Amino acid sequence: MKNKLIGKQITYAVHIILKDGVTTYVYLGSGDWSRKSGNASKLKRNVHDNKMLQNAYNQEGSEMKFEILGVCVDKVEARGIENDYMRHFRMIDDIIVCNIYDAVTTKPYKKVLNESLVKEIKILLIEGKLSNNQIAKDYGVSPCQISKIKCGNEWKNVQV
Known part of the structure; x- marks a missing residue:
């Protein structure tokens, strides 16, 4: 699947599931395939720009999952889908959305x-x-x- 996504715009979610198995932090993003490894690498090196996500990842027993939410035609479409998912996840109990701002479509x-x-x-x-x-x-x-x-x-x- 990875080869098919190289050079494409994706919308993705980084999930951090805490030790209790219930509380989940989610960070939504969009960009090219390299963003996937970039987010994981930054979390592992303790340098992610989103401090809420980083702090959740740093908790003992936390687990990280990466989910591709969509493959998009362009950045505008990807960011629109990212915003839709932010609204969706904000309505679910026990999920904390780490994004501070909506994605910028322009x-x-x-x-x-x-x-x-x-x-x-x-x-x-x-x-x-x-x-x-x-x-x-x-x-x-x-x-x-x-x-x-x-x-x-x-x-x-x-x-x-």
Whole structure:
């Protein structure tokens, strides 16, 4: 199944089931297939951005399950389905939805970076005084975009 999903948009749920077997935390998301391993990896390394989900995962005896809720045509459809599932899970007793905000179906926070701005961002990353989240907020982009710049996955050609 994995090979069929590579390059496709998916809507997914990360379930954390506590030791009591009743209380379940759920985090809904959407994106490409790599998001699946990214969420699991961050939880295991204790660095997930969603602190409520991370704290639930860290409880002794908790169990993590990953569920694909849908395969979508594009990001807008995937985020719409993500929002539908958030509303659904919020109505169920003993399920705690960890998402703080609804999924954004448009990208008003995005702006096109240029070489000059990327140089500034790379300098800030080298200095290490600000978090990726703070830099992203200051430049009006997502923290994921800052991470891609930091790791050299995007804007490799820009040198500082």
